[in-house]
Amino acid sequence: MLLDITNLELAFAAGPSDPGADPTPILRGISLGVDRGELVGLVGESGSGKSTTVRAALRLYGDEARISGSIRVDGVEMVGADPATRRRVRAESVALVQQDPRAALNPVRRIGDSLAERLVRVHGWSRGRADERIRELLGAVGLSQPERRMRQYPHELSGGMLQRVVIAAALSTDPALILADEATSALDVTTQAEIIAIFQRQIRERGLGMLFITHDLHLAAAICDRIHVLRHGEIVETLAKPGLFAEAAHPYTRSLIEAAPVLAPKEPS
Numbered sequence: 650m651l652l653d654i655t656n657l658e659l660a661f662a663a664g665p666s667d668p669g670a671d672p673t674p675i676l677r678g679i680s681l682g683v684d685r686g687e688l689v690g691l692v693g694e695s696g697s698g699k700s701t702t703v704r705a706a707l708r709l710y711g712d713e714a715r716i717s718g719s720i721r722v723d724g725v726e727m728v729g730a731d732p733a734t735r736r737r738v739r740a741e742s743v744a745l746v747q748q749d750p751r752a753a754l755n756p757v758r759r760i761g762d763s764l765a766e767r768l769v770r771v772h773g774w775s776r777g778r779a780d781e782r783i784r785e786l787l788g789a790v791g792l793s794q795p796e797r798r799m800r801q802y803p804h805e806l807s808g809g810m811l812q813r814v815v816i817a818a819a820l821s822t823d824p825a826l827i828l829a830d831e832a833t834s835a836l837d838v839t840t841q842a843e844i845i846a847i848f849q850r851q852i853r854e855r856g857l858g859m860l861f862i863t864h865d866l867h868l869a870a871a872i873c874d875r876i877h878v879l880r881h882g883e884i885v886e887t888l889a890k891p892g893l894f895a896e897a898a899h900p901y902t903r904s905l906i907e908a909a910p911v912l913a914p915k916e917p918s
């Protein structure tokens with residue numbers, strides 16, 4: 650199992666303005682798994698705890714988060730792991746793709762320099778080898794003229810192009826697991842479909858596993874093997890293929906299904 654979360658509980662400690670207050674529980678008893686070659690959805694409304702689950706999986710929180718349960722990433726337990734182990738898992742086994750690619754890229758560095766740096770620093774590759782890999786990946790994620798893109802700065806590219814750059818960066822270290830947190834939510838429908846096709850190809854060809862986090866249940870239903878529905882920090886329902894929606898029983902899931910706009914057939918005039 651690439652990602653194996655069991656009975657994860659997370660609470661945030663009270664802030665300095667109210668040090669005596671109890672920690673605020675955010676995640677309650679979350680259990681979910683992602684295997685090789687699987688695309689698993691985590692769906693819920695804003696504030697349901699989707700991003701907190703991902704950040705907890707990577708142990709990106711400090712002492713403000715009280716965490717219990719188990720989070721195994723590619724077989725390594727992250728709850729209670731020392732900082733060196735966490736860093737190693739984050740560098741080698743898993744990649745995070747978020748909604749805003751501009752936040753993930755240094756605005757004053759050329760794209761080629763930003764992407765090569767990680768390969769050189771973390772993996773000790775020569776710059777030449779890193780450049781070659783990046784050129785190949787930028788092409789694989791559908792960017793024309795990869796050589797030119799490597800010389801450009803982030804502000805010279807559109808949001809959709811930058812998201813492709815971020816995905817190329819995520820793939821560059823050959824992670825086993827990708828955590829995609831609203832990774833296609835800011836994109837137009839055509840670019841979204843192209844990015845999802847890239848994800849699906851990588852999952853198929855490289856045997857990656859992906860946790861696909863979205864507020865869009867219909868999108869998740871179209872592409873995921875299994876969907877966990879998160880509400881107020883709890884998984885209220887898990888839907889599996891085939892017949893995802895037919896199985897949905899929880900009223901919250903049904904409300905998400907019904908909330909999406911459906912194109913009504915035109916009345917004959």
Ligand SMILES: Nc1ncnc2c1ncn2[C@@H]1O[C@H](COP(=O)(O)OP(=O)(O)OP(=O)(O)O)[C@@H](O)[C@H]1O
Pocket residue numbers: 661675693694695696697698699700701702864
């Ligand atoms: N560092 C933090 N300290 C305290 N509370 C936090 C912190 N981070 C998140 N929360 C709270 O945790 C809850 C879940 O937030 P989270 O960002 O995980 O939701 P989400 O489902 O990803 O929503 P969105 O799609 O809007 O990001 C929210 O009530 C949020 O206010």
